[in-house]
Amino acid sequence: MRLKGKVAVITAAASGMGKAGALLFAKEGAVVNILDFDKENGEKVVQQIRETGGEANFFDTNLLDMTEIKKVIEDIYDNNGKINVLWNHAGTPGPSDLEEVEESEYNFAMDLNLKSGFFTTQYVVPIMKQIGGGSIIYTASIAGLKASPFSPVYAAGKGAVVNIVRSLAVRFGSDNIRFNCICPGLVETPMMEKFLKRSENDNLEKNKQTLLDNIPLGRLAKPKDIANAALFLASDESEYISGINLPVDGAYLVK
Ligand SMILES: NC(=O)c1ccc[n+]([C@@H]2O[C@H](COP(=O)([O-])OP(=O)(O)OC[C@H]3O[C@@H](n4cnc5c(N)ncnc54)[C@H](O)[C@@H]3O)[C@@H](O)[C@H]2O)c1
Numbered sequence: 001m002r003l004k005g006k007v008a009v010i011t012a013a014a015s016g017m018g019k020a021g022a023l024l025f026a027k028e029g030a031v032v033n034i035l036d037f038d039k040e041n042g043e044k045v046v047q048q049i050r051e052t053g054g055e056a057n058f059f060d061t062n063l064l065d066m067t068e069i070k071k072v073i074e075d076i077y078d079n080n081g082k083i084n085v086l087w088n089h090a091g092t093p094g095p096s097d098l099e100e101v102e103e104s105e106y107n108f109a110m111d112l113n114l115k116s117g118f119f120t121t122q123y124v125v126p127i128m129k130q131i132g133g134g135s136i137i138y139t140a141s142i143a144g145l146k147a148s149p150f151s152p153v154y155a156a157g158k159g160a161v162v163n164i165v166r167s168l169a170v171r172f173g174s175d176n177i178r179f180n181c182i183c184p185g186l187v188e189t190p191m192m193e194k195f196l197k198r199s200e201n202d203n204l205e206k207n208k209q210t211l212l213d214n215i216p217l218g219r220l221a222k223p224k225d226i227a228n229a230a231l232f233l234a235s236d237e238s239e240y241i242s243g244i245n246l247p248v249d250g251a252y253l254v255k
Helices: 014-025 039-051 065-080 103-131 152-171 192-196 204-213 221-233
Strands: 008-012 029-038 057-058 085-087 132-139 177-184 246-250
Touching: 008 014, 008 065, 008 103, 014 029, 014 039, 014 057, 014 085, 014 221, 029 039, 029 065, 039 057, 057 065, 065 103, 085 103, 085 221, 103 132, 103 152, 103 177, 132 152, 132 221, 152 177, 152 246, 177 221, 192 204
Parallel strands: 008 029, 008 085, 029 057, 085 132, 132 177, 177 246
Antiparallel strands: none
């Protein structure tokens, strides 16, 4: 088992890629702690893990509330005596374009895409320092690595995540804390539709086809594709890898 003995925290894991990661991490032996505000689906993931002999806990957490996150991280540390892996997965497509963006929409998107993971990391790093290291993974996006003309707020948040990862990898390398981010292309999750249909005038099927035409591997990503990448970055197999962004995009970016 690739994560045996490790305690993992995954944010936004009641659905999509986070859920796929929670199931996979638990299968590979980690004690998985899920932070999400979807109690019903979060508890279902925990139940599914326990039914197959894994260990998991759900924490009903608003990932926009730093005080709540801090308390949950303290509880997880108290219960387990360590946190070896943190996957900051929470995020949102946020508002489209430039002209119509309200300040409140801008703040909401930046808070969930950037601030939430930043402070979760701040609460976890002292624990990892104390136990001699750890792996911190972020979910960025291909939008953090290239222009995203109709989603500049999203691109700004995810681009910042890419550079936070580089900066913290350098800062905490001597503490054996690794920082990496995954940059997914479009992934088949409930969030996908929001990316493909930004406004009423958008044609979802047409946008999907345009994208597919530009993905050399010929399909959209599945949640498990991203979970597999996260498993590698969480495990000791990647012990000499830090500060990278890993596109999981079917070769979209290099085309
Ligand atoms: N789906 C894609 O195509 C895609 C592509 C690139 C990057 N991403 C990134 O992946 C991440 C999530 O994507 P997904 O597709 O797995 O999403 P999803 O829609 O399947 O799940 C999102 C989860 O986040 C939770 N959540 C949202 N706001 C929250 C809050 N304030 N507090 C607690 N929980 C909250 C929801 O309850 C849900 O469980 C985001 O960071 C997103 O930017 C998605």
